[in-house]
Amino acid sequence: MSRLGPVITLTAGAALAVGLGVASITATPAANTTVAATSNEPPATETAAAAEPSAEPAATAATITPEPTETAEAAPKTIDKADYGGYVRGNGGLIAISTRDGKTIGYFCDGKSEAWFKGNEKDGKITLRGFGAAAVGGTLGGGKATGWLKIGGKKWTFAANTVVKPSGLYRATAQVRGAKLRAGWIVLKRPQGGFTQVGAAFVDEKQLQIPQLNAYQPTAPVPLDDDTTLYPKDVDGFIQEMQ
Template sequence: MSRLGPVITLAAGAVLAAGLGVASITATPAADTTTAATEDNPAAEGSAAKENTAQPSPSPAESEEKRIEKADYAGRVKGNGALIAISIRDGKAIGYFCDGTTESWFKGTQSADEVSLKGLGAGKVTAALGGGRAKGWVSVGGKKWSFVAPTAEKPSGLYRASAIVRGAQFRAGWIRVKNPNGGYTTVGAANEGGSPVPVPELNGEQPTAPLTVGDTTIYPKDVDGFIEEMQ
C-alpha cells in the first residue's frame, strides 16, 4: 500500500498546495530592573543571582510522559452529521473526517494535552485531549465545525482499505461510533481511480473481515495496520 496523503472527495481534479508565509517579529528587550548589589545592600547580589538562575530542562523521562503511546477517539461533528476519528501512536497522529460524501484525511503530532493535524490545503484539526475525549475543531473545504470525540474502543474507531480494483487504485475509509442507546453508526467513503464510488459496508461483527468489490477481495485494516503508512 502506498502512502496516502489527505484526500477530499468533493470532486476529481487537481490539488493545489498552499504556501506558508512566515512573519518576522523584532522584540524589544525589557528594561533590566534588577537591583544592583552595593556595599550598603549586599543582599541584592544574592537575590539577583537567584532570579537569573536558569530553570533545568525537562529530563528525557518527562518528555516521554508528554507523548501518548496509544489512544483512539471517535465522535460526531456538530452541525453537519459527519463523524471524525483521531488515532495516536507514540506521538504520531492521524485523523479522518467523513459525512458519507466528503472525506478528508489528516496527519500530524500529539504534544502534551493537545493534537494538531493538517489536511489538504487549509484543512486542519486541532483538539484538546483530556477527560477521556478529544474536543476541538475541524476545517474542511473552507468550513469549520466543532466536535467532541470520546475514547473509542473496538469495534468503534478508524478503518481503511486499499487495493487495485478493475485496474485502478481503490481506497476506502470508515469511522465507526457506538451509539448512546446501543448499536453503532458507521460512515465511510470510497474512490476508485480518483473518482467517488459506493463504499462497501463493513462487517458489523468483525470490521476487518474481507469484503468484495467487483471481482476483487479487499481487506479493511484497523488503525494499527496503516498508521505508519500515513506518516
Template sequence: MKRNGPLLTLLAGLALAAVLITVNLTVTARGGDDPDPAGFGAAPATSAPAESAPPAASPSAEASPAAVPAAKVNATWAGTVDGGGATIAISVTDGVAVAYLCDGKKAEVWLQGTAAAGKLSLTGKNGATLVGTFGGGKATGTVTAGGRKWTFTVKAVAKPSGLYRATATVRNAKVVGGWIVLPDGSQVGVVTVDDVPQPAPAINPATGAVTVDGAALTAEPVTGALTKN
C-alpha cells in the same frame, strides 16, 4: 629682716602652687584630645571581625534522577461533528495521530500529525488542518478543509469501534476506502475509485472484510502514520 621672713615664705608657697596648677592643666589637656572619637554620644567604634568564607557546597550524595519522558499517547476518539452532517474519528498510536472526517456520501478528508501534551495538531491535503485538545476521555477541536469548518467534541471508543482504511488496485483502478465504526455499531465511510468518491459499503468489523466493485478487500484498523493522505 625678721619682718621679711613670713612674706618670703608666703611668696614661696604661692610660686609652688602656681607650678602645680600649670602641671595639672598640661596633663588634663593631653589626656582629652579626642573625647568623643565616634561622634557625639555614640558608642566607641569597634573593629569588625574578619568575615569568614562560606563553606563550600558539598556534592550531593546521589545525582538527581533524569527527567522521565512523557508517555506516548494511544487512544481513539469517534463521533459526529457539532450540528451533525459529518462524522470524525481520530486514531493515535504512540503519539502519531490520524484523523478521518466524512459525510458518508462523497465528502472526506484524511489528516495526520501528532497528539502530545494534551494537544492535537494534524494536516492534510490542500491545506486541511485539525487543531484541538484531548483529555478526560474526549477530544475537542476544529477541522478546516475545502473552505469549510467543522467543530467537534467526541468520546474515546474501543474496538471494534474506531477508524479503518483499505487501499488496493482493482482492475487497474486505485481504490482507497475509509470507515468509521461507532459504538452503536453504525458505520460511515467513503470509497474513492480513481479519485471518484462514493458511499462505502459496510465492512465486517471483526475481520475488516469488504467488497468494493466486486473485489474482496480487507480494511485494517488505522495504527500509525499513513503513507499518503
C-alpha cells in the same frame, strides 16, 4: 646515744609523713585529670563534628542527582495509545482520531465527502494537516478529544469520546483496473445498542459505492464488486503507512 634514738626516729617518721603527703597531693591532680578526660563527653562530640565535613560531599552529590529527572519530566510527553470517535457539530458527519506514541491520524466522513489528516500529538495537543487547507486542531485528554475541523473553507467543532474495538477507524486500499482505490470507515457503537457507520471509497477522484463493514468484525473481507474484495485494516495496521 640512747636519748638521740627516739628523736631520730620521730624525725624520720615526720619526714616520711611529709613525703607521703606531698606524694598524695601530687598524685591527686593526675587522678582528677584522668577522670575528667574519660567522663567529659563534649570532646567526643567535637571529634564527631570535626569528622562531619567529610560526609558533606556525599550529601551534595545526593542533592544534585535528581536534576536529570527534573529535566526529563519537563520534556514534552506523548500519549502511548488512544482512539477517539464522535460527531462534528453542525455538520452531521463523524470524525475519528487515533494516536500512537505521538503519531496521530484523523479521518472525517459524512458519506459524501471525506478527508484524511496526519500530524503529531505533544502534551495532549494535536495539529493535523490534510489535503489542501484541510486541518484539525485540538486537545486530547480526560477520555475525550475536542477541537476544530476545517475543510473546503468551512470550519466546525467536534467532541469525540475514547472508543474501543470494534468502534474506531478502518481503512483499505486496493488496485482496481490499474488504478488505486482507497476506502475509509468510522464505526461507532451507539449507547442504545448497535453501531453507526459511515465511509467513503474513491478510485482516483471518482467516488464509488462503498460496502458496509461487519460492525462486529470490521476487519473481515468485504466485496466491492464482482472483481474486487477489500481487506480493511484497523489503525494499528495502517498508521505507519499514513506518516
